[in-house]
Structures are given as structure tokens and as C-alpha cells.
Amino acid sequence: MNNTQSTQVIFEISKPGRRCHRVPPCDVPTERPLSELIPSNHLATAPPALPEVGEIDLIRHFTNLSTRNMSIDTNFYPLGSCTMKYNPKRHERLAALAGLAALHPLQDDETLQGILEILYEMQQFLAEISGLPAVSLQPAAGAQGELTALYVAAAYFRDKGETHRRKVLVPDSAHGTNPASAALAGFDTVTIKSGPDGLVDLSDLKAKLGDDTAVFMITNPNTLGLFETQITTITDWLHAKGALVYLDGANMNAILGITRPGDFGADMQHYNVHKTFTGPHGGGGPGSGPIAVRDFLAPYLPAPIIVKDGAKFRLNYDMPKSIGRVRSFFGNIGILFRGYCYIRTLGPEGLKRVAEHAVLNANYLRSRVAQIFDIPHPGPCMHEFVASVRSLLRERKISAKDICKRLLDFSFHAPTVYFPLVVPEALMMEPTETESKETLDAFADTLARIKEEDPEIVRTAPHTHIVSRPDEVKAAKDQKLRWQPPTASNQVSRER
Numbered sequence: 001m002n003n004t005q006s007t008q009v010i011f012e013i014s015k016p017g018r019r020c021h022r023v024p025p026c027d028v029p030t031e032r033p034l035s036e037l038i039p040s041n042h043l044a045t046a047p048p049a050l051p052e053v054g055e056i057d058l059i060r061h062f063t064n065l066s067t068r069n070m071s072i073d074t075n076f077y078p079l080g081s082c083t084m085k086y087n088p089k090r091h092e093r094l095a096a097l098a099g100l101a102a103l104h105p106l107q108d109d110e111t112l113q114g115i116l117e118i119l120y121e122m123q124q125f126l127a128e129i130s131g132l133p134a135v136s137l138q139p140a141a142g143a144q145g146e147l148t149a150l151y152v153a154a155a156y157f158r159d160k161g162e163t164h165r166r167k168v169l170v171p172d173s174a175h176g177t178n179p180a181s182a183a184l185a186g187f188d189t190v191t192i193k194s195g196p197d198g199l200v201d202l203s204d205l206k207a208k209l210g211d212d213t214a215v216f217m218i219t220n221p222n223t224l225g226l227f228e229t230q231i232t233t234i235t236d237w238l239h240a241k242g243a244l245v246y247l248d249g250a251n252m253n254a255i256l257g258i259t260r261p262g263d264f265g266a267d268m269q270h271y272n273v274h275k276t277f278t279g280p281h282g283g284g285g286p287g288s289g290p291i292a293v294r295d296f297l298a299p300y301l302p303a304p305i306i307v308k309d310g311a312k313f314r315l316n317y318d319m320p321k322s323i324g325r326v327r328s329f330f331g332n333i334g335i336l337f338r339g340y341c342y343i344r345t346l347g348p349e350g351l352k353r354v355a356e357h358a359v360l361n362a363n364y365l366r367s368r369v370a371q372i373f374d375i376p377h378p379g380p381c382m383h384e385f386v387a388s389v390r391s392l393l394r395e396r397k398i399s400a401k402d403i404c405k406r407l408l409d410f411s412f413h414a415p416t417v418y419f420p421l422v423v424p425e426a427l428m429m430e431p432t433e434t435e436s437k438e439t440l441d442a443f444a445d446t447l448a449r450i451k452e453e454d455p456e457i458v459r460t461a462p463h464t465h466i467v468s469r470p471d472e473v474k475a476a477k478d479q480k481l482r483w484q485p486p487t488a489s490n491q492v493s494r495e496r
């Protein structure tokens with residue numbers, strides 16, 4: 001919410017008898033009255049309890065609610081590791097074209113040639129960008145891409161009779177989905193320490209790498225925004241042990257067109273199309289997490305894969321070693337299509353410039369923030385960096401969370417907070433390439449101002465929002481998403 005917006009809101013506006021529209025009486029000709037045709041146990045005995053609201057009040061209610069949130073179209077959103085970049089409006093117009101939006105996935109392949117061609121080309125683009133030739137578009141998000149790739153790895157090792165490979169190695173700076181995916185896929189996870197430079201500690205890796213290692217999951221650039229400069233040594237070591245290297249591709253925005261995971265030794269990777277290639281995301285969705293793998297892993301990918309036969313495109317189900325489907329139909333077409341538009345619009349040169357500008361913006365912001373807070377790991381950074389406000393907490397009792405809450409009062413979305421876990425009181429900032437210098441300066445100026453403010457103001461922020469500091473667990477786990485008719489007991493909470 002902007003500072004100018006009122007903090008007053010009346011949520012309950014229903015008044016008996018108010019209407020937007022009246023449903024006309026049923027005029028379908030029937031031999032007998034409907035009340036006789038429908039079994040009596042299926043007939044409602046009372047009208048449904050629905051809110052009763054006039055049209056203009058309804059429109060204002062939802063329009064006002066829609067402006068009470070942060071969005072990339074209204075606010076700077078430096079949410080580290082989430083790549084909240086501008087989502088071009090042209091993609092929305094193209095995605096809404098009837099030829100795409102009105103397709104049904106159960107149509108015959110013959111009538112789906114256009115979208116199959118687009119998705120086939122998308123497979124090829126993702127193969128080219130990663131340097132890994134075989135692609136599945138099915139996974140619905142990054143985390144599901146990780147899980148799918150680990151299923152692929154498990155199927156590959158099973159096929160080779162190497163079922164003793166039980167371990168998946170994961171750096172301590174990794175996103176929580178990495179160990180979670182490894183555990184879900186039935187592996188044992190082993191944590192690899194980061195060194196003081198924020199990079200994988202090679203001596204710890206050496207000590208833990210063994211004949212029972214199946215996969216090393218590495219994020220590069222890592223979640224501290226640092227490029228793992230020892231990456232080829234790491235991938236050589238893994239391969240010498242017969243293990244696979246998985247690249248968590250959440251941070252591809254930093255290296256698009258500059259280096260390719262396949263070239264530095266990764267065997268598998270996922271993409272977060274919703275991040276790197278501008279699918280509008282946030283609030284948990286929607287996502288798309290395709291995976292790309294080396295040739296020898298292609299037979300295990302989820303079926304079907306889109307193939308080209310002469311001039312025709314079709315779905316290939318003839319993959320006897322496939323791990324099977326991980327998602328219905330062809331994947332999340334809406335997000336894949338927007339990603340396709342983005343790649344086609346920019347081309348190889350444009351994508352490379354995206355990465356260069358993302359890194360430039362991050363380093364500019366980093367240099368400003370370094371004058372305000374501690375940045376524990378040495379720069380320069382890639383597309384993001386992590387500051388620590390541990391000393392501010394010690395000296396002025398202002399925590400990372402307090403700063404994030406106070407930023408809302410200045411119409412800035414918070415950075416990612418308390419992640420990665422290796423940095424105490426972490427603020428992880430990713431400005432992306434789409435922000436101007438003026439925006440970055442305004443953000444840095446605001447951080448500097450908050451640091452000097454009366455700690456009590458910061459600790460009790462935000463002051464301009466209807467909801468200030470909710471119980472975060474309850475807000476996530478006990479959501480009220482359905483209108484309920486007012487009763488004496490729910491009246492108070494409904495008026496927030």
C-alpha cells in the first residue's frame with residue numbers, strides 16, 4: 001500500500017436486498033416444473049447465504065483490495081533469489097490471444113501444431129542456453145524441477161545397477177528446496193560447508209565425496225550472489241567418482257549467454273522460467289521449472305517429450321525408461337509461452353545484456369549498501385548480494401525483519417530476509433536489470449534513513465498498512481479465503 005492510501009477499510013459491505021444483477025426466471029421449456037424434475041433431496045430449502053452488494057460498491061471493494069498489496073508494477077521488489085523483474089505487458093496480450101488461450105490440451109495433436117511448435121522451439125532454446133541437449137518442460141516450478149531431476153538420476157543409477165549411491169551432497173548456502181527434494185526422492189542428504197569466502201569448502205567436499213555419492217546439487221552463482229570459481233574442479237571430482245552434478249538454475253539471470261552450466265560440467269539443471277524469463281510470479285505462483293540434462297540422461301526424462309517428425313510436431317510417449325509424468329499435459333503453458341516470447345524478443349545478444357545489466361545493477365546497489373550495512377562476503381557480486389544487520393541488532397535492537405517491515409512504509413518491498421542461513425540477520429537483495437539508477441539510489445537512501453531512525457518507530461513498523469505484523473504461521477496456514485455470512489463471533493476479525 002502506498003503512503004497516501006487510507007488505512008481504514010470496511011470489509012463487510014453486504015446489505016440485505018442489494019443486488020448487482022437479478023437472475024432471470026428459468027425459461028427452459030420442460031414438460032413438468034423443475035421442482036418436480038429435480039429430486040427433492042437435491043433441492044435447496046433456503047436461498048444460499050451470499051453477500052448482497054450493489055455493482056459500484058462491489059467494483060470499489062475489489063479494486064481497493066487489489067491496490068493494498070505490493071506488486072512489481074507498483075513497487076521496487078528487491079526480493080533476493082526471486083528475480084522479480086518487470087513482466088512485459090506485450091507477453092500478456094500475446095498470451096491472451098484466442099489461438100493460444102482457447103486451446104484445449106485434449107485436442108488432437110493435428111489441431112495443436114502451433115503450440116507444439118512453440119514448445120518444441122522452447123525445448124531447443126533451453127537446451128542451447130544451458131548447454132544440455134535434452135529438455136522436459138513438464139515440471140511446474142523450480143522445486144519440482146529439482147525433484148524430477150533427482151528421480152531421473154535415481155532411474156539412471158538403478159539402470160546401471162548402482163543403487164548403493166544413496167547420498168546427495170548439498171552446500172549449506174543452498175535453498176531449502178534442495179535438501180527437501182533430495183529427501184523426497186529417497187536420498188540421504190549430506191551438507192557441505194561454505195568457506196569464509198562464501199564458496200564451497202573444497203576440503204569438506206573432498207572429505208564427504210565417496211563411492212556412495214549420487215549427486216552434488218550446486219547453485220551457481222550461489223545464494224550469496226557469488227560465482228563458484230572452483231566449479232570445474234568440483235564437477236571433475238564428481239565425475240571421477242561416477243556421480244552426477246545438478247545445477248540449481250534459480251540464478252540463471254546472472255549468466256545468461258555468458259557461460260553455460262553444461263560447459264562448466266553440470267549434468268542436469270532446472271530453470272525457473274517464471275524468474276529468469278519473466279513469468280509474472282509472486283505469492284507462490286504460477287511457476288514453470290523445466291529441466292535440461294545430458295544425452296545419456298534423456299531416456300529417463302518425464303514422457304511425453306515434444307518431437308519433430310518431418311514438418312509435424314507430436315508428443316512422444318515411446319520412452320520405456322522414462323520416470324513417467326510429473327505434471328498433467330505439457331507443463332505450465334502460460335508461463336512457458338511468456339518465457340518463449342521473452343527469449344524470441346531478446347535473442348542471444350539481448351539475453352547476454354540482461355545478465356550484464358543484472359550484475360551491474362547488483363554491484364551498484366551493493367556498493368551503496370556497503371556504506372550502510374556489513375556485507376560479510378567479498379565482492380564483486382553477481383546478480384545479488386547478502387548484507388547482515390547483526391551489528392545493528394546488537395547496538396540498536398533493530399533486526400533484519402524490522403528493516404523489512406519499515407521499508408513497506410516507504411513503498412519498497414522487502415528484500416529476502418534470514419536467507420541464506422549462513423549469514424546472520426541476512427538481507428538478500430536482487431535488484432534485477434530492469435531497475436533504474438534512480439530507483440536503486442532511492443532504495444539505498446531509504447535504508448540509510450531507516451538505520452538512523454528512532455528504533456521504536458522501526459520496531460513497530462509498518463505504520464501505513466492495515467495489517468502490520470500478523471502471526472506469520474497463522475497467516476500462512478490459517479487463511480480465510482472464502483466469504484462467510486457474518487455471525488457475532490467472526491464479526492471482529494472480518495472488519496480488519
Ligand SMILES: Cc1ncc(COP(=O)(O)O)c(C=O)c1O
Binds near residue numbers: 141144289
Ligand atoms: C536458489 C533457489 N533454488 C530453488 C528455488 C525453488 O524454486 P521455485 O520457487 O520455483 O519452486 C528457489 C526459489 O526461490 C531458489 O531461490
